[in-house]
Amino acid sequence: MTHRRRGEKATISIQEHMAIDVCPGPIRPIKQISDYFPRFPRGLPPAAGPRAAAPPDSSAPPAARAARRSPSDGARDDDEDVDQLFGAYGASSSPGPGPGPGPARPPAKPPEDEPDADGYESDDCTALGTLDFSLLYDQENNALHCTISKAKGLKPMDHNGLADPYVKLHLLPGASKANKLRTKTLRNTLNPTWNETLTYYGITDEDMIRKTLRISVCDEDKFRHNEFIGETRVPLKKLKPNHTKTFSICLEKQLPVDKTEDKSLEERGRILISLKYSSQKQGLLVGIVRCAHLAAMDANGYSDPYVKTYLKPDVDKKSKHKTAVKKKTLNPEFNEEFCYEIKHGDLAKKTLEVTVWDYDIGKSNDFIGGVVLGINAKGERLKHWFDCLKNKDKRIERWHTLTNELPGAVLSD
Numbered sequence: 001m002t003h004r005r006r007g008e009k010a011t012i013s014i015q016e017h018m019a020i021d022v023c024p025g026p027i028r029p030i031k032q033i034s035d036y037f038p039r040f041p042r043g044l045p046p047a048a049g050p051r052a053a054a055p056p057d058s059s060a061p062p063a064a065r066a067a068r069r070s071p072s073d074g075a076r077d078d079d080e081d082v083d084q085l086f087g088a089y090g091a092s093s094s095p096g097p098g099p100g101p102g103p104a105r106p107p108a109k110p111p112e113d114e115p116d117a118d119g120y121e122s123d124d125c126t127a128l129g130t131l132d133f134s135l136l137y138d139q140e141n142n143a144l145h146c147t148i149s150k151a152k153g154l155k156p157m158d159h160n161g162l163a164d165p166y167v168k169l170h171l172l173p174g175a176s177k178a179n180k181l182r183t184k185t186l187r188n189t190l191n192p193t194w195n196e197t198l199t200y201y202g203i204t205d206e207d208m209i210r211k212t213l214r215i216s217v218c219d220e221d222k223f224r225h226n227e228f229i230g231e232t233r234v235p236l237k238k239l240k241p242n243h244t245k246t247f248s249i250c251l252e253k254q255l256p257v258d259k260t261e262d263k264s265l266e267e268r269g270r271i272l273i274s275l276k277y278s279s280q281k282q283g284l285l286v287g288i289v290r291c292a293h294l295a296a297m298d299a300n301g302y303s304d305p306y307v308k309t310y311l312k313p314d315v316d317k318k319s320k321h322k323t324a325v326k327k328k329t330l331n332p333e334f335n336e337e338f339c340y341e342i343k344h345g346d347l348a349k350k351t352l353e354v355t356v357w358d359y360d361i362g363k364s365n366d367f368i369g370g371v372v373l374g375i376n377a378k379g380e381r382l383k384h385w386f387d388c389l390k391n392k393d394k395r396i397e398r399w400h401t402l403t404n405e406l407p408g409a410v411l412s413d
Helices: 013-022 062-068 071-089 123-128 205-210 344-349 381-391
Strands: 130-138 145-152 165-172 195-203 212-219 227-235 245-250 267-278 283-292 304-311 333-341 351-359 368-373 396-403
Touching: 071 212, 123 344, 130 212, 130 227, 130 344, 145 165, 145 212, 165 195, 227 245, 267 351, 267 368, 267 381, 283 351, 283 396, 344 381, 368 381
Parallel strands: none
Antiparallel strands: 130 145, 130 245, 145 195, 165 212, 212 227, 267 283, 267 396, 283 333, 304 351, 351 368, 368 396
């Protein structure tokens, strides 16, 4: 036993000093941050309030109370805190056989305020914005009117935190420059209002069944490529003829285009053709009325179109007819009619080939697109031919889609 002189201070070793100052009691494990902030799907449940702490035994000395607390007791208390919170959220209030709370069970009914994945609360809505527009299919005039009203909360695309948005339309399948329409560009805004109507001409009932309208919102850049913001797609079969349908929907990320589409059937525009078998003239009258949304073949973004027709088989090579050339347009109006002298009974063996060309000076003319009408055709082309044979002396007009490949045609002029 070490004796100490009177008035001399007690010396304490560094080990004892560290034990007293740093470790005054039992060592407890460090809590994780998730222990302080438990995660719940809809916030902290009302039933899970702070747990009432048990009053300490005041009769026992502090040393005895500290001795009764082991290091594992502290961790167990922390786990019980979290377990009780989750148990109060998921378990029923009926007492169980064990001392702890019952196992967590999901609530019987889903929360009523859960946002719809397709509604305005979705992530894409928040990030990309919303678009208001309306569609009208004018069945009598074979026209699809697309009115682009406004957009809200578009994604910022420029350094100033704004965008220069415009809207463009495509018809799928067969999307090409020929069937692209676009609005004007509005500068420096995330909430543009266009109130602009874009119209597709030559839309048939067959198109309304199988086509989908793709509506894209883009940001225009003067010195680089325009940037995509968001899009939506509307199957045209959802529309009722002559009835305006209004949409207010969230823009989505760019959706993949079906790569399996036959490139030989790329659309190159529409053509309005009239057929009539005249009993008086003993011949077939073929009318080339107009074209719409033709593919641009020249560097100026236009074409100089004209139309040729053949009635095949053409043994004598005399069935060729040609319209006048219309300069610098993608929507020419011809209103020309040709007569093929032929007996009505022989028409069932014939095929009418109609081709559209771009006129060029000093070089070969460019093929734009074509269509074949006859007994071997399909869809609207076959129906048009059949109606002509069935209804003598009646003029029947139909729109047809031009494709970039015409079987049996010579692709040179």
